[in-house]
Amino acid sequence: MREFSSVDLIFIAMAIRWTLILSVIAFVGGAAGGLVLALSRTADSRALRGLAMGFIQVFQGTPLLMQLFLVYFGLAVLGLPIDPLVAAAVxxxxxxxxxxxxxxRGAIQAVPQGQSEAATALALSYPDRMRHVILPQAMRVATAPTVGFLVQLIKGTSLASIIGFTELTRAGQIVNNATFQPFLVFGTVAALYFILCWPLSLLARRMEARMRLAITR
Known part of the structure; x- marks a missing residue:
């Protein structure tokens, strides 16, 4: 056992980059997948709506920790060992x-039905209606909750420590195992998460306030 030092603090702080890298990968990939799911959920095809709804129910109805285990350990059982970063990102x-x-999907459906009907009356195809009429309006509604979810995603990356990926929480575990000072070590980790997430939380609140103000006008 040794004392917590500035070297340990730097080691923990340097792990922030992996938390941010993992968050960016997951958010960008999730944005692409989320757009496909949102469009599928609002499509005319019943099959597409059903498939999208099934996917959403599975991944919203199961713990993120279990999903990490299934990707990392499940592929290893099948003879496909995977890097912890890749497993966590997937x-x-x-x-x-x-x-x-x-x-x-909620943001798209929040756009008044008349907008879609007017676009249809102008003989716009479904892709053109979405691209030029519906999605630009839906983006305004979706921005605040999207930023709010990003905060949850950053905090969710801490679960990647379970599969051995050295992000912020895992770095804290490594230092704590050497110093046996959990209050100091994990207090530092918590403070760094707060520094990362608090500005985004404020941004989401301001966006929500602006949206409510715009609606009441």
Whole structure:
């Protein structure tokens, strides 16, 4: 056992980059998957709606930790060992896709029906209606909850420590195992998560306030 030092603090702080890298990968991948799911959930095809709904129910109805285990250990059992970063990125991307898909589906359906009817009357195809009429309006509604979900995603990356990926939480575990000072070590980790998430939480609140103000005008 040794004392917590500035070297340990730097080691923990340097792990922030892996938390951010994992968050960005999961968010970008989740945004792409979420858009596909949102469009499928609002499509005319019953089959597409059913498939999208099934995917969302599975990934919203099961713990993220279990999804990480299934991707990392499940592929290893099948003879396909996978890097912890890749496993965490895949699991978090699927998780983010399900939640962003529902957020954006709600935003699309929040656009007044008359907008879609007017676009249809102008003989716009479904892709053109979405691209030029519906999605630009839905983006305004979806921005605040999307930023709010990003905060949850950043905190969710801490579960990647379970499969051995050295992000912020895992770095704290490594230092704590050497120093046996959990209050100091994990207090530092919590403070760094707060520094990462608090500005985004404030941004989401301001966006929500602006949206409510715009609606009441």
């Amino acid at each position: 699991a978090l991307t699927l998780h983010a896709s399900a939640f962003l898909g529902e957020i954006w």
